Amino acid sequence: MKTRIIVAVFVFVWISLLSRVFYLSVHSNRYYEKLSTENTIKTEHIAPVRGEILDRNFKPLAINKLGFKIEIVPHLNTKKAQSRLREIIGKIADLLPFLDETKLYKNYVHADSHYNHHDIAVVDFVSYEDILPVYSKLNLIDGIKVSPAPKRYYPYQKVAAHIIGYTAKSNQKEIDADPVLKLTGIVGKSGLEKRYNRYLQGIPGERTVQMNALNEEVSVLQTKKPIENRNLVLNIDMRLQRYITKLMQDRAGAVIVMGLDGEILSAGSYPEYNPNTFVSGISSKKWKALINDLDMPFTNKIVNGLYPPGSTIKPPIGLIYLDHGISQWWYVTCSGSMKLGNRNFRCWKSWGHGKTDINKAIRESCDDYFYKGSLKVGIAAISSGLKRFGFGGKTGIDLPNEFIGTVPDRAWKRQRYNEPWYIGETLNTSIGQGSLLVTPIQIAQDTALIAGGKLPVPRLARMIDGNLTKPVFKDVLTPEEKALLPIIRKAMVQVCNHPNGTATKHITSKIRIAGKTGTAQVIGISQATKKRLKENEMAYYTRSHAWLTTYGPVRRPKYVVTVLIEHGGHGASAAGEIVSRIYDKLLELKYIKR
Numbered sequence: 001m002k003t004r005i006i007v008a009v010f011v012f013v014w015i016s017l018l019s020r021v022f023y024l025s026v027h028s029n030r031y032y033e034k035l036s037t038e039n040t041i042k043t044e045h046i047a048p049v050r051g052e053i054l055d056r057n058f059k060p061l062a063i064n065k066l067g068f069k070i071e072i073v074p075h076l077n078t079k080k081a082q083s084r085l086r087e088i089i090g091k092i093a094d095l096l097p098f099l100d101e102t103k104l105y106k107n108y109v110h111a112d113s114h115y116n117h118h119d120i121a122v123v124d125f126v127s128y129e130d131i132l133p134v135y136s137k138l139n140l141i142d143g144i145k146v147s148p149a150p151k152r153y154y155p156y157q158k159v160a161a162h163i164i165g166y167t168a169k170s171n172q173k174e175i176d177a178d179p180v181l182k183l184t185g186i187v188g189k190s191g192l193e194k195r196y197n198r199y200l201q202g203i204p205g206e207r208t209v210q211m212n213a214l215n216e217e218v219s220v221l222q223t224k225k226p227i228e229n230r231n232l233v234l235n236i237d238m239r240l241q242r243y244i245t246k247l248m249q250d251r252a253g254a255v256i257v258m259g260l261d262g263e264i265l266s267a268g269s270y271p272e273y274n275p276n277t278f279v280s281g282i283s284s285k286k287w288k289a290l291i292n293d294l295d296m297p298f299t300n301k302i303v304n305g306l307y308p309p310g311s312t313i314k315p316p317i318g319l320i321y322l323d324h325g326i327s328q329w330w331y332v333t334c335s336g337s338m339k340l341g342n343r344n345f346r347c348w349k350s351w352g353h354g355k356t357d358i359n360k361a362i363r364e365s366c367d368d369y370f371y372k373g374s375l376k377v378g379i380a381a382i383s384s385g386l387k388r389f390g391f392g393g394k395t396g397i398d399l400p401n402e403f404i405g406t407v408p409d410r411a412w413k414r415q416r417y418n419e420p421w422y423i424g425e426t427l428n429t430s431i432g433q434g435s436l437l438v439t440p441i442q443i444a445q446d447t448a449l450i451a452g453g454k455l456p457v458p459r460l461a462r463m464i465d466g467n468l469t470k471p472v473f474k475d476v477l478t479p480e481e482k483a484l485l486p487i488i489r490k491a492m493v494q495v496c497n498h499p500n501g502t503a504t505k506h507i508t509s510k511i512r513i514a515g516k517t518g519t520a521q522v523i524g525i526s527q528a529t530k531k532r533l534k535e536n537e538m539a540y541y542t543r544s545h546a547w548l549t550t551y552g553p554v555r556r557p558k559y560v561v562t563v564l565i566e567h568g569g570h571g572a573s574a575a576g577e578i579v580s581r582i583y584d585k586l587l588e589l590k591y592i593k594r
Contacts, residue, residue, distance in 0.1 A: 055238045
């Protein structure tokens with residue numbers, strides 16, 4: 001019996017040992033084979049080259065300058081390796097004397113850690129011309145790696161800066177949201193560079209290599225090329241854009257030239273800034289000067305500037321009046337002011353316009369007509385109509401962070417201020433003042449609506465991945481409103497052509513155009529003020545903003561030109577000459593035929 005037990009135990013032990021041997025040698029073979037493969041096979045991701053941005057004639061607006069980055073192996077920031085680190089940095093500085101040796105050392109120390117096993121970039125970019133004479137000598141230095149590193153460059157400097165935008169180093173939050181940035185290290189921060197960042201940056205490639213025990217490359221097993229150089233072609237014509245930049249020299253504001261289908265030929269926010277200063281990092285001194293400038297050069301006023309529209313809002317409000325039962329023959333007798341409660345609501349023309357219907361009210365910008373019309377129609381109808389026409393919402397332009405502005409009404413005021421709505425606020429809204437705020441692109445879009453009958457979605461991109469972008473329209477007008485449009489258009493034609501039109505004296509274009517002027521106050525005027533100061537008598541930053549929005553040619557409208565001059569005073573006198581020259585340039589460039 002004892003013998004049997006001993007034999008059984010002996011057999012059990014041997015079976016257990018044999019089972020374990022079988023498991024380790026056969027069953028676990030796949031696991032250890034995979035582990036071995038992972039130790040000898042290395043997959044590297046290949047960073048894609050960022051695509052360029054081009055104008056409609058394929059002139060480069062954002063390109064990649066060829067250069068190189070210099071990296072040093074990690075873990076040299078120790079007592080034992082410090083001398084070697086200093087030696088390597090010294091050799092780099094000797095070959096490239098324009099580099100700051102102290103800065104190279106700080107760059108390395110800042111990035112080095114026990115957890116980092118990647119080479120550390122001490123120089124992000126050295127131009128091809130600078131590195132070519134010493135390239136072979138740099139490669140002979142043990143412990144460094146020289147590899148291609150393109151740098152974003154904007155050849156037109158300030159021109160179109162706000163729409164093109166700029167790139168800069170990506171932060172950790174951006175890298176977490178988009179792993180590709182861990183490879184490229186660069187991301188679009190504003191403008192089209194940001195809006196189309198995913199497209200422009202491309203898709204990384206892969207390179208699978210076999211390594212030996214010394215971590216040396218033995219052979220390349222597989223290569224998958226990155227998807228890169230995906231160019232973005234714009235509707236912008238840089239000939240026109242540069243011309244307008246010269247016209248707007250020493251002025252602050254915005255200019256938009258847009259087709260009735262939403263195609264933007266030119267869009268500028270002024271003053272401009274040089275995006276090249278952001279690519280490698282801007283100094284705190286320059287940054288403070290930029291953001292503290294009262295003319296706000298860093299703000300994209302096309303989509304982020306909020307302004308009272310002044311009288312440019314009168315054509316769409318006139319259409320709302322007509323659609324809500326006010327006859328085109330209805331008139332008021334403007335005496336220069338209207339009494340409401342204990343307040344006088346003044347017309348800009350202190351002696352009044354006399355008998356005024358809608359045609360004359362738009363042509364000569366009579367405030368009294370719109371005051372009295374708003375009392376008949378009410379703020380609810382005005383507010384809902386303006387929202388339907390595109391105000392108080394995004395236009396859909398392909399730029400990031402577009403502001404929507406404000407279209408006030410009773411609900412808005414109650415929600416924002418917890419206060420009731422007053423009739424006087426309706427009157428102010430009717431002439432584009434008070435709490436009503438718009439962006440220049442909204443005014444341009446609304447002008448296109450009146451000229452063409454449909455609300456176009458503005459677009460800067462012309463060609464993406466070789467495919468032309470298509471116009472997108474919003475059919476926001478009712479059949480009744482479309483039938484009433486000729487009344488508004490006729491009045492806008494007279495604004496620029498009738499002897500009494502508010503813009504006629506300042507329009508010199510070879511093209512017959514239609515439009516609407518606007519003078520938007522930026523400060524309130526006391527009721528006690530008997531005689532208003534002239535705009536040129538006021539301090540600069542208290543002067544009104546000057547608007548002039550137009551479309552042309554009159555017979556077959558093709559383009560909208562909207563100009564805003566900050567603190568320019570009267571719309572026509574400040575912007576009339578600029579608008580006229582832009583239409584003449586469109587004629588010269590053959591966008592318009594006489």
